[in-house]
Amino acid sequence: MALKNVLIGSPVPRLEDRRFVTGRGKYVGDVAVPGRLCAVLVRSPLAHGVLRGVDTGAARASPGVHAVITAADIVRDLGAVPKIPLRQDSSPDFVRAAQPVLASDHVRYVGEPVALVVAESAALAEDAAELVGLDIEARPAIASIAAARDMRAQLFEKIPDNRAGTLHGLRGDAAAAFSRADYTRRETFRIHRHTAMPMEPRGLLADWDAAAGRLTVHGAAKVPSANRRILAAQLGLAEDAVTLIEDDVGGGFGVRGEFYPEDFLIPFAAKALARPVQWIEDRREHFLATNHAREMECDLEIACMRDGTMLALRGHASIDLGAYVRTTGATPARSLAQFLAGPYRIPDVALDVDLMLTTKTPVGTYRGPGRFEPDFLRERLIDMAAKDLGLDRVEFRRRNLVTRDEMPWRLSTVTPLGLDSECDSGDYPETFARCLKEFGWAEKTALQGALIDGRRHGIAVGCYFEGGSPGPRENAMLRLEQDGRVSVHVGSSALGQGLETVMAQIAADALERPLAAIARVVHGSTDAVRDGFGSYSSRSVVMGGSAVLAAAEILRASICTTAAEKLGCKAEELTLDDEIVRAPDGRSIALKNLAGGVPDAEGTFAANARAYSYGAHAAQVAVDPATGHVQVISYVAVEDVGRVINPATLHGQTVGAIVQGLGGTLLEELVYNDDGELLTASLADYLLPTAADVPPISAQAIDLVRAPGNPLGAKGGGEGGIIPVGGVIANAVANALSYLGIEPCALPLSPQRVWQMIKEAETETE
Template sequence: MSRANTMVGRAVERLEDARFLTGRGQYVGDLATPDTLHAVIVRSNVAHGRIVRIDGDAAAAQPGVAAILTARDIATVPMIPLRQQVLPEGEPYLQPVIAHDVVRYVGEPVAVVVATSAALAEDAAALVEVEIEPLPAVASVEAARTDKTLLFTASGSNRAILMRAEKGDVDAAFAGADYVRKASFSTQRHTAMTMETRGLFAQWDAAAEHLTLSGAAKVPFFNRRTLAGMLGLTEAQVDLIEVDVGGGFGARGEFYPEDFLIPFAAKRLNRPVKWTEDRREHFMAMNHAREMAATLEIACRRDGKVIGLRGTVDVDIGAYVRTNGFTAPRNVAQFLSGPYSIANVGVDADVFVTNKTPAGTYRGPGRFEAAFFFERLLEMAATDLGIAPDEIRRRNLIAEHEMPYKMPRTRHVDPSSETACDSGAYAVVFDRCLREFGWHRRVVDQGRLIDGKYHGFGLGCFIEGGAAGPRESARMTLRPDGGVDLDVGSSAIGQGLETVMAQIASDAIELPIDKIRVRHGSTTLVKEGFGSFHSRSTVMGGNAVGLTADALKREVARVAAATLGCTPEQVVIADGAATFGDRRLSFAELAQQGVSAEASFSNTKHTYSYGAHAVHLTVDPRTGRVDILDYLTVEDVGKIINPATLHGQVIGSVVQGLGSVFLEQIHYDEDGQLLTGSLADYLLPSVANFPNIRSVSLELRPSPNNPLGAKGAGEGGLIAVGGAVGNAIAGALRSFGVEPCHLPFTPPRLWHLMHSSSEAHREEVR
């Protein structure tokens, strides 16, 4: 793309914000027709049990009720397939779209009530009698490991899979190490808390035998293919439409039971059917994430060079292996070493099913957990070896001459899991972070008690994988007003997709940005699309836009040449027109001939943004409260398309990470009952909690794997938060000799850490 750069790199205000701020956004909740029916899902209130009876007669007799649907109404209950890491080990643990014999978590769908209004459907749902014979609940990895009670008797085990990431000879490295340290860590179960809950609006056209499902997000094309197969339809008979989406974060947009049940109801009743998830359903039904516990060992030379890393991470995946359920376990094993050059690695991810809501991806899946585990372990090693935290990191960061740097290989996963860091000046960015933060000037106050609070300073480094393949598509069409419609297979989930794609297209087709109209996500727009996940939309979608612009220019030249009386090679395309000599055809004139082009960008090599975080915080020894005084993240993203949208992504990502570190947690009791079912129980971060966040984004080393040179950059602000904060807390409380290794860092947890130390320290905080 060797074109004049006029829009790429500029901080263009988000084009989509105008309609959002003026109330012109269109969400699923805005969709309806006069004959729309409303659905409510009846969910299991038992974590594990056999379904004895479902009686919907009383509900069906209520005014306005159109149907009560259960598994008996579905000829063969479909199973939800895997989308990522499609492995045979996952097959025995797939989720049916509706429970028919056994329920395995609180919130699992057992029936659907359809009525003329949502209120009537809610009232009728309360009258559906569901009798379930309880079975022993498996509510923890410890209980699952015994296999005393099996969630799936045919599988013979509650262990769904054991994934192993390996590199070099880890046992030999440990045998010859000068220093070895072993420690245990854990991250808590929490979930993506989107502003807009999930919603679906299904319409069946019996005459045309065509289904339209609005409310698609993230991966509409995969979901269309899945839904069509379940309903016995061809893909051409199904369209998924993406309207505005109020947040995704990796969890929203995967194929859930409702993505079958609502279209099934619409087709069966031949009426439009609408469903909107309430917040309690969100806690019970949408993918959870992050519940992992690790026991890890690090092996070093005396100079702090890490020569070996090994251990096991236990992963609680919930009741079923959902579409992307194996992604986080794969990532935590493969990327535990993060941005560090470690020659010998052997890490197992031991994945278990339990009677909880199934888990999937959530922003930085597996990487957040891995960075927390390793950054804390590395900090412990630095303390033991008497090496400064910044120095031990500098000695171990991947060097530029090692690029492309191969990450550990993961067994039991597809070949695409073999990956390498593409480019980077890791030490340069790390040192920039230290200078920007004033690390050496400030760290002298590490652990000092000032005005009744202990001050702590912490560092953390990260890599962020992006640009998952295999392809992405785009289509450009000339409009009668002289503009261009740009249709992309990428999905918009709040990341500013319309703005970024318009900037790329504006430069590529050499038109003002206000002449570019971006449409996204829906299966009606392009022949093939792969969606937005794995920080891929800018890299894969943006490069598809560049290739499509080239194809459109060729098509414009071909069509114009016939009228201008020249060869296509003689046509000059500029300023929204095709010219030859003194003859000129505007895009508006050419649009009358239906000029369009579609192209795809294919790539199987991932990109890797990278960077460092630094934090200054205080801990109040009387309460355990932590206050963030300063938080800085510095990262290199290869090529910045829009500094403003990137800045927003990073700051929002840091806040989300801080919520994960201090506030958010989903609790279950020993019977598998969900105890965190509302926002009164589940704390979320706000700007008032964490007001002092800074971000510096660089473009030092473009990716060699795509023409734009761009790298995914939507998750790096979150990945290193746990490690950096944990290290800062350890620094603040170093006089207590405590090591914070278990998230979240709630005030009670930190208070107990401090007060379980020596008597002298307990006296100090009184």
């Protein structure tokens, strides 16, 4: 269908915002049902140990308590304690380290669920939870990758080396490339553990209708249909007996919506008690229980010719998985292995990635999973190589970027997962050039290493692509309502990205109707469409939007067919004029008069290939040598996302992602001690960026090369803002401190770490 782009491409104000700013948003904590009980988790206080017993007597006798559920109760009801399956990137090796929904014989991280207390109120449940006695025989903690490798303690009897598995990212022959290289350099990099902090923590409300044999769960997000399949199977229910409802959501960023222990426990309790049960996560629980991310180490080597032609990358990485492999825990490792070379013409790549088990909260996907990490590694090595070879770092990059004529460009194959992919389209040199121009690179080169008002300044630029928009498919349904307007039902989920607005824009343009003709956008419920695949990896517009477009084409044809029967003419002769269908002779019929006779239109879009957006970022920083404080003076991002549906919502996504990237690069860190205890488990210790930390940001989304694999020509734009931030800022800091020869190879670049690097470098030069 040829879209007229009346609404698509326009900065339409978000349709969602009125209810939010007027206090009419409805979050899971706002859902009120009669007879609701409240649940509180009893969590392990130790990082590692044998669970000898759980004493629930005093807690069960506590006022207002309806149940204290342990693993033994689940076994009595279901025969076994269910484990959390992997949703993506599964292998038999990883399944060995799957997490049970309640600990039964071992605890493996501080915060692991051991029991569930259900009472009349949250306060009564918390009081009773304090009375649950845990008999845990302590075992040594494994609080780092190094500790996991020395094997003095094991988390699982069947995994003696604490290695859940190894992935291999391969392209070409790296060994041969290194043998003929003029130049090589090897560095060891470290990225720290941090994660997303949505304003609203997780929450659930489960309601079991015993008479109807139906379970309704509020608080589902991201992938409700996938979670319904898991939950129904674990509870022994038919899928159509379970409804998951998203409600409004206060941020997701990858960590919300995966299947956690609570996603089984709360519905299980509601079914067992035949009463609605609600659980709302507090902030400390969020730190201990919600997926962590990013922590890894990597020895990486680059091979080049003297003229700066990059030949190969090879290395060995270790991902700190935490205690278990759950849902998408292996995805960052897979993406790291697959996307290491990024947008550069590096023919030969070899990277082994070990997935190491430690006594920490399990990891999962956080915005740009497995993309942020390789961009930091690669962009740092590129700057080091350019410096060593005496080459301009801008020209070095430009020379090695894959060109438009070389598309599609094949990426590394990941074994044993058997994953293979290629970049579908793009003009990497053009976005790079536009970024440099917008940043004013030529004018700012004099700032490199300059001392201004006691601070050293540095600038840097980096390139990336965003491998988003995965399939396999998405579904949508459009309905002509009685008033002549159209309701849009889509399997995508809303996590704050403006989903309702962009889906309405697509539907309205496809039907050649004004935005007001869209009655509502229904999403996030397993009853919205036959089967929804949700929102993750920047797929909503590409997959969900294309499904809406397909449904709109079908609805439009059905409207014309039905109207033609009533008007006595051919369907192809009719035109839609807002609320009216007109015949060539001037006769017409109102859409509201057709509503009963036009069937619902179901549309599906299927695609196995990803759509790759891409771009470049540049930044200027000022480093205070006396304190180690890094201030970002300015930041520029240019990204090609193909057809832009709503530039205003996309701009908000990009700026927000950049700020998250700055937080993860400069401030945020989940710090554990040697006993496996999380030391930064509150917002007093885990530092998030505030308005004072946000620099002037120029974020440009351009429609340069449209994606060939979907009818919208769109590419995902939700994660490009965060992916290159670590590498760009680290390179800018290195350039600011080049007078000391400092080369940051570890994140975060906190004042303490930067100050320590400065002092060590000053000592060496004395």
